[in-house]
Amino acid sequence: MSDALLKVRNIESFYGPIMAIRGVSLDVHEGQIVSILGANGAGKTTLMKTISGVMDPEKGQIVFDGREIQGQEPHRVVQAGIVHVPEGREVFPLLTVDENLTLGAYTDIDRTRINRHRELVFDYFPVLGERRNQEAGTLSGGQQQMLAIGRGLMGNPRIMLLDEPSLGLSPILVQEIFGILKRLNAEQGVTMMLVEQNASAALELADHGYVMEVGRIVMDGPADELMQSEDIRNFYLGVQEAGVRESRRWKRKKTWR
């Protein structure tokens, strides 16, 4: 396979004395969607923040398109082509949809290109076009999520880091948003790295998956293989093993094979 677009090598990140990421390495290839699964506190968001420059790693490299970018200021990382769509949407509630999108194009000065991107966003998220002059705070949760993704697209990213786009959304909305993400990937060639708790949605969308536990990757593989793994099925997809009793409470130990 060709060299990966984004290469993470042996990253270690800390919150003060607490080691949140204890040596993570992974690859994201151009045009792929990669999902990172893991329970609360596994270090998924920290990993995203470390890539986008919000946090500096203590050790390790992040190589994007052949260039080391670890420890760079976030705006430089955005200029390099990495856009982070944060957890919990974080749209600017008092600005209009349009203004929010304009902010997403902060690094761009070419007006025609900005307008082209805006049209692209409205194309994929028509509801944003309908409400372009409405304050973002008045949008529904799903619409705010769309706006956050749209704002990310305005930066013309080569890779989008999506932190739990399904957070707090109804299953039907999750389906809709994930459908749009899939189309963006297929039609626009946007490479994506996705952090998710909703494992089945994430694995269906992704080409490749990584599973994180307490700051380390414990398992990785093509998404369809992961979906077949007993551990993933038991612990992430909620498939209950057929037991001898109906009300079985214990779970087998994870082996990550």
Added chain:
Amino acid sequence: MDARTPPPPAETVVINGVRFNARPGTRPVTVDGADTIVGLFRQRCAALGARTAHREKDLGIWKSWSWDDYWTHARWIGMGLRKLGLKRGEVVSILSEDRKEWAWFDLGIQSVGGIASGVYTTDSASQLAYLVNDSDSRFLIVENEEQLDKFLIAEDEMPGLAGVIILDDEGLHDLDHPKCLFLEDLYEIGRKADADEPDAFEAEIDKARPEDVALLIYTSGTTGMPKGAMLTHENIMAAIEAGAHGLPAFETDEQLCFLPLCHILERDVSIYFPLAAKCTVNFAESPETVFANMQEVSPHTFTAVPRVWEKIFSRVTILNQEATPLGRWAFGRALRAGQARAEHLLRGEPVPAGVAARWWLWDRLVLRNLRRMLGMDRMRRGGTGAAPISPELLKWYWSIGVPLVEGYGMTETAGIATINTPEDNRIGTIGRPVAGVDVRIAPNGEIQVRGLNIFKGYWRSNEKTAETFTEDGWLKTGDVGRMDEDGYVTITGRIKDIIITAGGKNITPAEIESRLKFSHYISDAVIIGDGRKYLTALIMIDQENVEKFAQDRKVPFSNFASLCAAKEVRDLIAAEVAAVNREFARVEQIKDFRLIDVLLTAEDEELTATMKLKRNLVEKKHKHLIDEMY
């Protein structure tokens, strides 16, 4: 002289407040006058009453259970099982993690003449069925719903079971099964039976004879199906006697119980030895919390397998590497001061004043804190056994002020045969024969043992029993070794494992394997080469240390398989193998090796309960790796 004068009292000796025969290894073996485990148990409970026998954590808080509790519950258990139909000489299997009830059941079953047999919680349903059937168990004790499911899965294969007792009813309130009952129900049956026949329980205890089988221990067996070794009351009393002579324990001692009680080592150390020594046993919450529990308990003596000692060492090493430069410098100085002192101690010489002063300073500044952090600040003696341990590791513990000694024993010797003691220690050997036990080296190099601790035989297999003894009645341990002029024994390998290469050379793989294992990066290894042109090795890496190595050298990896596949890791292990090769002759060189790239857990059949690789299963399961090398 009057012929009717009573025989003179046997000569006795008092060790740390407990009376033993003056001449160890003579019949009848008595401890404070008792000649059976249950006799001693009755005596202790009566004398110690409300004093704490066990501690266990309940919802995060340590709680105590007294010797009275020990007695009452064992009594209900014994009377309950008797009422349900348990006869003397019948077996009860216990499938549970360590907990106070394990001890209560062990003694309760034995008190009414039953035989207690432990089953590892990592065993599968079919392994459970094999053990229950082979031992012809009448009852099965299961810890919780997880273990109960194993019975339910294989129920049809175990028709001989009369009943199953569940210790922990969580999640099982709606269980309705004719053979199952909960612990509380058993207590209730026991209470009633006891009220009906108040003298029966003690009468049963009186019936026990030293030669009666008290427990059955299935040997994990790195080859073939597990065999049940029968240990009698006398065997255990002899082990207690031997332990008391070499491994002093006091009634104020605190201990931590965490290795499986199905294993003779922990059973001796945490159930039988404390019966004699009257010390307090604290049960670890789970195998994962041992280190935290250790800090809380700060045991006076601590017995573990080498893997645990290696883990603690690794933790300290990693902490040190991540400390501040000043911290690292101070630790380095302290360790050197400790080493200087340890060298004198290990040679049995007085420590020169200068060395002692340096030690005193660095002990105050660094090592004492380290020991407190590890929960070893009160530790008088650490013990290791069940697998070979690296001499460097032993020296390291002495250097930080923890006297760690190696011993040797097996199920068939009731867990104890030779020991080093802090006062009488030769690193690299397994020590000298314990009091009352004789050890000899047969002409073929095999270590053979004789004593009252030697087991009665294998359960229902006279043939296998006969194979285990020499014609003159010595136990064939299956280990090969030598004995020096002072009586210290060194093990070099297992007889059955001897490899004969295609060139006709006899090689004892254990020697090479244990050298490999002494590397911090290798957790276990199996040497291959029987009938082959040269030797190769299958190696299981130590996950934590190799991950740390990879992380420090910026070697990318995602999961365990990719860690094993990394070139740097293979080079690292190759260097370790090369270092070991330098110590061996040309025919004993390891020409090639492969890493086992799946992370094995205790549930995997390739590992024994003490996490050793089983040679023949490993050879079978990883045949493709072996074939690659030839």
